[in-house]
Amino acid sequence: MANISQDAVLSAAWMLMNRARVAGSATDRSDTSDRLPNDTHGGQADTPESVRKLITAYLHADPHLFHFPRLVTPAIADFEGDAHMATTVELQTVNSVPAPAMTAGTAPATTPQELLLQTGLAYIASACLNTAVKLRIPDLIGPEAKDVDKLALESGTDPAYLYRILRVLEVSHIVTRTAPRSYKLTDAGRLLRRGVPGSMADCIEWIADPLHLTLYSELKGSIETGKTTFENVYGEPFFDWLSKPENEKEAAVFNNAMTSISQVCIPAFLEAYDFSGFGKIVDVGGGHGALLRSILHANPAAEGVVAEMAAVVPETRRAIAEDRLASRCEATECNFFEAVPAGGDCYVMKHIVHDWADSAALQLLRNIRSVIHPDGKLVLAEAVLDDSADPHPGKLLDIEMMAFVGGKERTRSEFQQLLHSAGFTLERIIPTKSPLCLLEARPV
Secondary structure: OHHHHHHHHHHHHHHHHHOHHHHHHHOOOOOOOOEEEOOOOOOOOOOOHHHHHHHHHHHOOOHHHOOOOHHHHHHHHHHHOOHHHHHOOOOOOOOEEEOOOOOOOOOOOOOHHHHHHHHHOHHHHHHHHHHHHHOOHHHHHOOOOEEHHHHHHHHOOOHHHHHHHHHHHHHOOOEEEEEOOEEEEOHHHHOOOOOOOOOOHHHHHHHOOHHHHHHHOOHHHHHHHOOOHHHHHHOOOHHHHHOOHHHHHHHHHHHHHHHHHHHHHHHHHHHHOOOOOOOEEEEEOOOOOHHHHHHHHHOOOOEEEEEEOOOOHHHHHHHHHHOOOOOOEEEEEOOOOOOOOOOOOEEEEEOOHHHOOHHHHHHHHHHHHOOOOOOOEEEEEEOEEOOOOOOOHHHHHHHHHHHHOOOOOEEHHHHHHHHHHHOEEEEEEEEOOOOOEEEEEEEO
C-alpha cells in the first residue's frame, strides 16, 4: 500500500494546486462510462476500496468525470500482486473498471458551477496542506487520533483556526475524523510525518510552498510573452536565484524536496533496472547523491561521481562520507552546459532534462554524448506523457517547469527526437512503481 499512498500525496498536491489546467475537458461529460484504471485482470472491479478513496480524494470531484493515467497502475498492480507490470515497456491505457460509488467524506461536484468553484478554490487546499506540514501537525498527531485542542496547544496555534484547516484536509483524505474534534492520519497523511519510511513531508513543503502561489498568480504574463514566469517576477533564472546566500532557506527547502522525491523513487528504480554491469556511474545534477549512493550500495563493485553545482557539492560530500562511500564515490563541481565528468559507462539523470527547453537539453545531452563510453548507457528518470486527454501529474508538472525554469515534460516521440539529435538512440522506456519512468538510451 505504500506506493499507492506516495502517489496519492504527490498527485494530491500537484492536482489541488493546478487542477484548473486539466478540468476543463471534463466539465461537460454527463455519461457514466468513464473508468478508473485497473491492473490487467480483465477489467473487473477489483481495485481495493481504499485505493478508490485515495484516487477520488485527488480531485474532490465526481470520478465519472475523469480518466486516470497509466501512472497509478504500477502501484495498484503491486498491491494486487501483478508482477509482470514492472517489465512493461510500452506506455498505454490499461483495462478499466467502473467508477466507484461516492463515499462519506468526499465532496463531488454535482453541477458545472460547483466544479468551477472547486477548481478555482483548489489553491486553498494546497495552502492548508503546506501549513500543516510546516507546523508539523502530522508529526504531532502521530500514530493515533488526537484532539484539536491538544494539537493546538502543542503546535502553538489557535484551536478554532486549526480545526478549520484540518476540516479541509479531511476532505482531501489526509486526515480522518474519529470524534467531533479529534483527527487521525490516513495512509497518505502518515507519509507527511518526518523520519518515517517513504516520508514525503519535504516534497510537499516545496511543491505547496508560498513561492509557488506567488509565481502562479503571475502565470498569465508567461502565456502572453512566452517567457518563464520566475524570470518575469524575479528578474533572473531560478537556479541563479536559488544559489544566492540570501535565498539559502528556500534552497534548503528545494534540495530537501529533491532528496525526498529520490527516496520515494529510488526503490522503484532499483527494482526496475539492473545497474550491476556498470563500472563507473556518473549522476549528472544528482543533488545530494541519494540515487547514486543507493545504486552503489546495491552494486558494491561500481564506482560513482555526483556532478553538481558548486553550492551543493559540500553537502553532497558530507552525505557520501556519512554513507561510508568516500572510497568509491566523489562529488565534483560541474556546469553541465559546459562539460560533464568523463569516463563513465553509465550516465544517469533524475528529473534533469525536464528542467530545460529543447535547445538547452540538447546541449546537456551532447556534452554527455561526447564523453560516454561507446558501449555505455544513458538512463533518464522522467515523466513520459502519452499526449492524450487523460489527467496525469506530469501535465501539471509541465506547468511547473514553464513557470520556474522554462523546461517541459515530454512525450515518447519528443524524447526520441531529442535523444536522436544528441547522438543517442532510445532503446526502451521502463515503467516503475513511482511517478517516473526510466528511459534507456545508447550512443550511436
